[in-house]
Amino acid sequence: MHIQTFLDQQKWSGFQTLIFIMMFLVAFFDGMDTAVMGYIAPDLIHDWQISKADIIPVLSAALIGAAIGAIVLGPLADRFGRRALLLVSVFIFSIGCVLSSFAINLTQLEILRFITGLGLGAALPNAVTLLSEYCPAHKRAFIVNTMYCGFPIGAAVGGFAAAYIIPHFGWESMLLISGVIPFLLCICMLFLLPESVRYLLLKNTNDQRIPQILGKINASAREQQFELENSSSNISMLQAMRTVFSSKYAVGTLSLWICFFSGLMIFYSIVNWMPVLFKEVGMPPHLGPIVSGLFALGGIGAMLNGWLMDRFNGNYVIAVCTFFTAVCVALLGTAIHWSLLIFIVLMISAGTLQNTAQSSLPVLAAKFYPTEARTTGVSWMCGIGRFGAVVGTLCMGYMANNNMAWTQIFTVLAIPAVVMTVCMLIKNIAENEAKDRNTSTDFAKE
Known part of the structure; x- marks a missing residue:
């Protein structure tokens, strides 16, 4: 029996x-630890006089x-296993956060x-x-998608927790908590x-x-012999990369990369800098982390998006979200x-739309790539996309340091959302053309 047939x-x-x-x-905890620096930044600036x-x-x-981490460590899971890399990844970011x-x-x-x-980078x-x-x-x-909601929820909870914990226990305590719990x-995952x-x-x-593992889903599995789909094969890391960039997947790969990159530009520009900017314009100190948390919390909309993507074209579903994100931002x-x-x-509306789209991209990528190159494809998308977080943070820092008007700042931040919409439409066109070519080939063979 095919493994997917059994699961279905x-x-x-x-x-x-x-x-x-x-x-x-x-x-x-990936979301909480990634966003935590943005929440402690105002107090860090004050305490260290920077x-x-x-x-x-x-x-x-x-x-x-x-x-x-996503680019280098993530693809190792296609070689050494998903579980091993996941355990190592969580261990690294939890200890790193504690030491910070x-x-x-x-x-x-x-x-x-x-x-x-x-x-x-390697965990998610x-x-x-x-x-x-x-x-x-x-x-x-x-x-x-529901699982991936954990990322924006973690980022949001981090913001709400920071608004209480930092004034009472200091910014160091926020880093300590964000590391000890993961x-x-x-340890639990190890067993x-x-x-x-x-x-x-x-x-x-x-x-x-x-x-033995599948028997925990249904005892009848212990009597079964399983196999993968015929199209799946055991390939090297280099071959996995070649698959990701093959003619069948190249346009979709680039579209996913640019889309993920652009989405994280928006997310981290707001989450990392909103607490600092809010404090500068005289708003209550606790309000910045809370508003940033509300933006991140919008990712819970990914549950609805997942339901829609199981029934409709995922490219179109994400394109609609990103278009209206641009309007709100x-x-x-x-x-x-x-x-x-x-x-x-x-x-909140922008956060719901943007994080819903962003949270949906990994599952769209996981469905897009074959088993033998799946982690490589998803990891590289996430890795390249993480550079968008860096670019977004730097750009927002530049605009903040040059005292740009709020209207100009958010107009600039709306541009990546438009880019995301275009990328999803291009990916959909490329997939339809690939299907048409395959259909024509099959007809010619007959």
Whole structure:
């Protein structure tokens, strides 16, 4: 029996729910640890008597590390397994975050945040891939998108927690908490998390762990012999990269990269800099992290997007979200002069649309690539996209340092959302052309 056929025929089990919960928590703490520097930045600037320009390398260090981690470490999962890389990744970012709380100068903090980023970048692509390979095909987008909601929820909870914890216990405590809890999660995963059965099948069809693992979903699996789809094969990392850039996937790959890059430009520009900018214009100190948290919390809309993507064209679903993101973000600069309430409503709307689209891209990529190159494809998309976070942070820093007007700042931030819309439409056209070519080839053979 094909492994996907077995998964499609079973009811969702408690064992799969356990995998979902662990992957959701990985995404949750990935989001919290990635966004934490933006929340502590105002207090860090005050305590260490540094300027906004000085804080830019610190804000960027984890993002650069995450980009490298996704590109270099992420694809190793196609060679050494999803589980092993996931455990290593969570361990790296949890320990890095704990050590960051003890930094005594900017150089130490930059180095430790870079190390933290290496783990952050590799963790999420592997979590997406592992969970997607335990999902029935007809519910995959909804389940994986719901799991990925952990990332924006983690970023949002970090903002709400920072508004309370930092005034009472200091910014160091926020880093400590953001590292200790995922370390405990790592210990739990060491004992509870299984390897991807698709990966095990790809490496060895006679692996005795396969029926034992699937038996936890349905006991009948212990009597079955499983195989992958005929199109899947065990290939090297170099061959996986060639697959990602082959004529069949090249346009889609570039579209996904640019789209993910552009989305993270918007996300981190707002999450990392809004607390600082809000404090500068005289708003209550606790309001910046809360508003940034509300923007990140919008990612829970990915659950609805996942349901839609299981039923409709995912490219179109994401394109619609990004188009209206551009509209909302462009209006933010004007709304800040109208009313704080209108500004917050627009911020939540922009966050819901943008993070819904962003959270949906990994599952779109996981469905796009074949098993043997899936983690490589998703990891490289996330890795290249993480550089968008760096660019967004730097651009926002430049605009803030040059005292640009709010209207200009948010008009610039709306441009990446338009780019995302265009990329999704291009990817859809390329996929339709590829299907037409395959249909023509099959007809000619007949």
